[in-house]
Amino acid sequence: MPSAIIAFSGGVDSTFLAAAAFDALGERVLAITGVSPSVPETEVEEAKALARQIGIAHECIDTSEMDDPDYVGNNPDRCFHCKDELYGKLALMASKRDFMFVLDGCNLDDTGDFRPGRRAASDHGVRSPLLEAGLTKDDIRTLSRERGLPTWDKPAMACLSSRIPYGTPVTIEALSLVEQAERYLRSIGIRQVRVRHQVLASGDPAARIETDDAGMEGLLARRAEVTERLKGLGYLYVTLDLAGYRIGSLNEALKGR
Numbered sequence: 001m002p003s004a005i006i007a008f009s010g011g012v013d014s015t016f017l018a019a020a021a022f023d024a025l026g027e028r029v030l031a032i033t034g035v036s037p038s039v040p041e042t043e044v045e046e047a048k049a050l051a052r053q054i055g056i057a058h059e060c061i062d063t064s065e066m067d068d069p070d071y072v073g074n075n076p077d078r079c080f081h082c083k084d085e086l087y088g089k090l091a092l093m094a095s096k097r098d099f100m101f102v103l104d105g106c107n108l109d110d111t112g113d114f115r116p117g118r119r120a121a122s123d124h125g126v127r128s129p130l131l132e133a134g135l136t137k138d139d140i141r142t143l144s145r146e147r148g149l150p151t152w153d154k155p156a157m158a159c160l161s162s163r164i165p166y167g168t169p170v171t172i173e174a175l176s177l178v179e180q181a182e183r184y185l186r187s188i189g190i191r192q193v194r195v196r197h198q199v200l201a202s203g204d205p206a207a208r209i210e211t212d213d214a215g216m217e218g219l220l221a222r223r224a225e226v227t228e229r230l231k232g233l234g235y236l237y238v239t240l241d242l243a244g245y246r247i248g249s250l251n252e253a254l255k256g257r
Contacts, residue, residue, distance in 0.1 A: 003028040004101040005094045007086060007126070008058065009039075010047030012137070013105030015054075015151040016144045017130055021103070022056040030099065031056050034063040034086045037175045038159040042183065050151065061089060066172070071161075074170050076116070076251075078161060083120035091124045102126045109137045114251045155192040156247060163197045165250055174205070180233050181207060188222065190215045192245050195230075204236040210245040 006021060008014045008031035021029040033039075033047045044060065051058030063085050065071040071081040090102045104121060106128035121128065130140060144152035160175045168174075174197050181195040193215055196208040207230050211219065219226055219240060230238045 001025070001101050001103075001127075001129075003099045004103050005029075005090050005097075005099045006031045007090060007102070007104045008033050008047060008051065009105070009157070010043055010050050010151070011105065011157050012144060012151050012154050013107055013130060013140055015050050015149055016140050016147065017103060017105045018051070018056050019054050019144075019147055019149055020129075022054050027057065028099075029056060030097075031058045032090055032093070033058070033060045034089075035060050036063045037066055037172050038082070038161045038170070040160060040179050040183070043157065050149075053150075061093075063089065066170070072170050074161070074164060074166055074168055076114070076166050078116070078166070078170070080116040080120050082159065082161070083117035084123065087120050087124035087126050090126075104128050106131045107135050107137055107140060113248045162248075162250065163195055165196070165198065166253065168197075168199050177205065177234055181230050181235070184229055184233075185209070185211075185219075185226070188218070188226075190218055194245060196241070196250070200236065202236075205234060206237040206239065207235040208239050208241050210241045210243075212245050216240065216244070 003025060004021060006014065006018050006029065008018050010033065018031045031051050033044060035044055048058065065082045065085045068081050068085065071078055087102065094100070094102050102124065104126050106118070106121070107130040110131070141152050160178050161170045163178045164170055164174055178195050178197050182193060185193050185195070190211055192212045194210040196210060198206045198208050200206055209219065227238045
């Protein structure tokens with residue numbers, strides 16, 4: 001690839017891809033971070049810092065998926081509409097600025113789950129070098145550590161809309177509530193965590209927390225404090241999912257459809 005634009009979230013995969021691309025292409029590669037209410041502010045700032053550390057050229061662009069009723073409606077294909085918005089803008093940028101390819105950080109492990117965003121990648125001709133190379137998430141973490149990237153052990157991340165069950169509309173208020181809750185939980189040392197935003201029949205929100213074994217111990221040790229804090233943010237109930245953290249847990253509701 002003579003030149004490329006990279007969809008750069010600052011996560012494990014896109015950071016390794018950006019570093020490898022910069023090593024190979026130097027000034028002929030550009031990292032782009034999409035900014036919207038579904039992306040935590042802390043992740044945007046971390047992406048900026050990582051780009052500076054790598055040395056890669058980096059820009060942020062606003063994306064407008066929240067203006068798309070198909071995205072806000074939060075059907076199971078929600079991720080397609082988000083990625084269609086992002087990749088459409090990146091493809092246009094690549095065309096206008098003479099970059100040959102648009103790349104994303106999809107890896108081999110990503111092919112084992114429901115990923116409607118992959119259709120958007122195909123529609124816009126986005127290539128996935130990590131997938132093409134047959135790299136798994138563990139491979140990427142190992143290579144990232146060898147490269148000296150601080151993201152090598154970063155917990156898996158995803159857009160905030162992934163915390164809202166399908167069929168429940170995505171709103172600015174819900175995204176903000178999730179972001180505040182997760183920021184607080186990480187501030188007390190809970191690294192791998194998701195706050196699933198469940199809306200009750202009464203219309204009140206409830207927090208269903210997913211975390212790993214270490215996170216469960218930490219939450220139970222501070223149960224009263226965590227409950228008070230999340231209720232203070234606006235959650236009526238605060239619950240702990242005993243099944244623990246797992247990628248794409250909201251896709252479990254799609255089985256049998």
